[in-house]
Amino acid sequence: MTSSASLSDPTIPRYINRETSWLEFNRRVLHQAVDPRTPLLERVFFLSIFNSNLDEFFQKRVGGLRRQVAAGIATRTPDGMTPVEVLAHIRKMTVEMLQVQADCFRQDIMPALARHGIELLTWDQLSDADRAWAHRYYRDNLFPVLTPLAVDPGHPFPFISNLSTSLGVILRPPGFEDEPSHVHEADSLYDWGGRQFARIKIPRVLPRWVRIGDDTPGSVVSTPGASGTIRFVHVEEIIRHNIQDLFEGMVIEDVMPFRVTRNADVERDEEDAEDLLELIEQELRDRRFAPVVRLEVGPHPHERMVRFLMAELELNEADVYRMPGELDYTDLAPVYALNIAELRHSPWFPVTPARLADPEADIFSVIRSADVLVHHPYESFKASVERFIQTAADDPRVIAIKLTLYRTNHNSPFIPDLIRAAESGKQVICLVELKARFDEERNIQVAHQLEKAGVHVVYGIVGLKTHTKTALVVRQEPEGVRTYAHIGTGNYNSTTAQLYTDLGLFTANPAYTADLVELFHYLTGRSAKREFRHLLIAPLNMRKRFGEMIDREIAHARSWRDRGADPADPHRPHIIAKMNSLEDTSVCEKLYEASNAGVRIQLLVRGFCCLIPGVPGMSANITVSSVIGRFLEHSRIYYFHNAGRPEYYIGSADWMYRNLSNRVECVAPILDPALQQRLQQVLDVMLADRRQAWDMRSYGGYELRTPDPADPITAVGSHQALMDLARNQPA
Numbered sequence: 001m002t003s004s005a006s007l008s009d010p011t012i013p014r015y016i017n018r019e020t021s022w023l024e025f026n027r028r029v030l031h032q033a034v035d036p037r038t039p040l041l042e043r044v045f046f047l048s049i050f051n052s053n054l055d056e057f058f059q060k061r062v063g064g065l066r067r068q069v070a071a072g073i074a075t076r077t078p079d080g081m082t083p084v085e086v087l088a089h090i091r092k093m094t095v096e097m098l099q100v101q102a103d104c105f106r107q108d109i110m111p112a113l114a115r116h117g118i119e120l121l122t123w124d125q126l127s128d129a130d131r132a133w134a135h136r137y138y139r140d141n142l143f144p145v146l147t148p149l150a151v152d153p154g155h156p157f158p159f160i161s162n163l164s165t166s167l168g169v170i171l172r173p174p175g176f177e178d179e180p181s182h183v184h185e186a187d188s189l190y191d192w193g194g195r196q197f198a199r200i201k202i203p204r205v206l207p208r209w210v211r212i213g214d215d216t217p218g219s220v221v222s223t224p225g226a227s228g229t230i231r232f233v234h235v236e237e238i239i240r241h242n243i244q245d246l247f248e249g250m251v252i253e254d255v256m257p258f259r260v261t262r263n264a265d266v267e268r269d270e271e272d273a274e275d276l277l278e279l280i281e282q283e284l285r286d287r288r289f290a291p292v293v294r295l296e297v298g299p300h301p302h303e304r305m306v307r308f309l310m311a312e313l314e315l316n317e318a319d320v321y322r323m324p325g326e327l328d329y330t331d332l333a334p335v336y337a338l339n340i341a342e343l344r345h346s347p348w349f350p351v352t353p354a355r356l357a358d359p360e361a362d363i364f365s366v367i368r369s370a371d372v373l374v375h376h377p378y379e380s381f382k383a384s385v386e387r388f389i390q391t392a393a394d395d396p397r398v399i400a401i402k403l404t405l406y407r408t409n410h411n412s413p414f415i416p417d418l419i420r421a422a423e424s425g426k427q428v429i430c431l432v433e434l435k436a437r438f439d440e441e442r443n444i445q446v447a448h449q450l451e452k453a454g455v456h457v458v459y460g461i462v463g464l465k466t467h468t469k470t471a472l473v474v475r476q477e478p479e480g481v482r483t484y485a486h487i488g489t490g491n492y493n494s495t496t497a498q499l500y501t502d503l504g505l506f507t508a509n510p511a512y513t514a515d516l517v518e519l520f521h522y523l524t525g526r527s528a529k530r531e532f533r534h535l536l537i538a539p540l541n542m543r544k545r546f547g548e549m550i551d552r553e554i555a556h557a558r559s560w561r562d563r564g565a566d567p568a569d570p571h572r573p574h575i576i577a578k579m580n581s582l583e584d585t586s587v588c589e590k591l592y593e594a595s596n597a598g599v600r601i602q603l604l605v606r607g608f609c610c611l612i613p614g615v616p617g618m619s620a621n622i623t624v625s626s627v628i629g630r631f632l633e634h635s636r637i638y639y640f641h642n643a644g645r646p647e648y649y650i651g652s653a654d655w656m657y658r659n660l661s662n663r664v665e666c667v668a669p670i671l672d673p674a675l676q677q678r679l680q681q682v683l684d685v686m687l688a689d690r691r692q693a694w695d696m697r698s699y700g701g702y703e704l705r706t707p708d709p710a711d712p713i714t715a716v717g718s719h720q721a722l723m724d725l726a727r728n729q730p731a
Helices: 004-008 018-034 040-070 083-115 128-142 235-240 276-288 303-313 329-336 363-369 382-394 414-423 440-452 510-525 542-562 585-597 657-661 673-688 712-716 718-727
Strands: 118-121 148-151 165-172 196-201 209-211 230-234 251-262 292-297 320-322 372-376 398-405 427-432 456-458 469-477 480-488 500-507 536-538 574-579 600-605 622-627 637-640 647-651 663-670 693-696 702-704
Touching: 018 040, 018 083, 018 702, 040 083, 040 251, 040 292, 040 329, 083 118, 083 320, 083 329, 128 230, 128 235, 165 235, 165 303, 209 235, 209 329, 230 235, 230 329, 251 303, 292 303, 363 382, 363 480, 372 382, 372 673, 382 398, 382 414, 382 469, 382 480, 382 500, 398 414, 414 427, 414 440, 427 440, 427 510, 440 456, 456 510, 469 510, 480 510, 480 647, 500 510, 510 536, 510 663, 536 542, 536 657, 542 574, 542 585, 542 637, 542 657, 574 673, 585 600, 585 622, 600 673, 622 673, 637 673, 647 673, 657 663, 663 673, 673 712, 673 718, 712 718
Parallel strands: 118 230, 292 320, 398 427, 427 456, 574 600, 600 622
Antiparallel strands: 148 196, 165 196, 165 251, 209 230, 251 292, 372 500, 398 469, 469 480, 480 500, 536 663, 574 637, 622 693, 637 647, 647 663, 693 702
């Protein structure tokens, strides 16, 4: 091991840029679409996920960087790059991945779909009968909805909504002769030499890929038609080839599809806000009209039209993406929704947790007898978390329910449960986080709905997001008042519970519940409490406690090294941390220090990771891996060897500055040895994975592991292995 003096060597990068590391994560998502081992319709779905991930990234991260550049900020991030340099790297990486996405779709997935009787056709590939049907579809479903908007001195450039796809059209009067519009250079952007620009927004209310012959827009097709095929044509093709109906008497010279993305990183000053709800509502209005940060056009755009749009939207060339394929792969929803079993993952039905197998049993008695750990989506969210809140709402002995709500789903079962509980006279407190990005509008609606029913709704703490996933039930029992808790890693969201891997702890142990009571007091009553006995709470004691646990491993490592430092020693100091993202520089520096002291550190980081592993003298004892696949890894698990007295923690926080310093988070120790073994099993499966796991290299890239056919467990991947374990759990 090299001397720790090399840690100060300025030639050694200490951090990976957050934005480029996130793009590397999305590259791993894209690989799921490229990988032929992924079922075909799931590959289509991953094209869409990659697209929607990138949309959110441009709205949040690129929008924020552009605002920094506009403000003249040139401060270098911990990796050493300025905002301008980061934007240049983002563009280079994005353009490269968009080409991979387009090639995958056009050269691989579309032919594979056709081989299975699913055809995605252009207008030129339609028969005369198909075109006649498409024209009828256009007249019946599209023509009444479309609104052409001309731009001229009397008609200003129209507002273009975020993530909307439009058709730009160049028109001219019949008989007008001039040089082609694509080479016409006029003094004014509005002077098109007698021509005119118009814009048509493609409506979102109807599917973008339309099944040929289907006269019921929006229906889900699950079986081939009489010809043995399911055939689609894009709505853009239908509009483009019937567009003359919208501009009767005019000559259509050119049509160009384009799409815009607006900045969602809108500034707000919560400290001066008199009403947080009103502030967030205003932010939503501001975001709708926020500056455009990206313009996407097709592979052969009309360059004069592109320059015109750039000027109107105040963009430069670096903000324009000439897409090599589709503008929006999320349009493929009607295709990947096809219910064709052989082209999808085998359906997974979460098992009921063994401890909760008896639906007639009193769930509070079960929890009172011993803590219960659940792992979603392998174990049923409905049979555990939903049952817990529903039972609490209906139990006459329950006198109070307190719950934090960060993101929930449409038609959430928790909302009617809380309303029913409040209407029955229970005290119900719900902390609704209004600042949950892109869920603000839904959360505002939920808050109003709860308030009307008499639920005490709290909007969080000024300056902090409430990200903790906790519920508290207070129950009057013969022995006195007892509290029950659920502490989780994921949201109270029944939809994402089917897609995200998350952990939850049910407990009546006063060691937890007493702390949780005080946490809710902190959230609702502005308590000045700063210390908790067992729970790690951000931004109060979590950073300090994690630092102390890492320091403890460092101290153990020094003793271990004094004893001979055998790398194979099972008592070697060891940290395993599983999370979504790792970015906090103080935590990274502490991990570098631990690595240099000889602590073995294994990090499972699904998303971006700014720490650099495997560098001699800095991080030689650190490995970073990422598991990407059927489910989105969302659970957080923290393990510390502690000289043979291991400690395990689960909770809502990543090792990011925002989680440790700017959010309210809760991480709980898992004390029951049997539950600790379950967590270790999850970690062991994921660390051994050779099907879905990627290893991060010191240059910031990732390499996919190669399966070992001789080891069937590691070859099937973490998600299949954990499904098998859940299915075979003892009764």
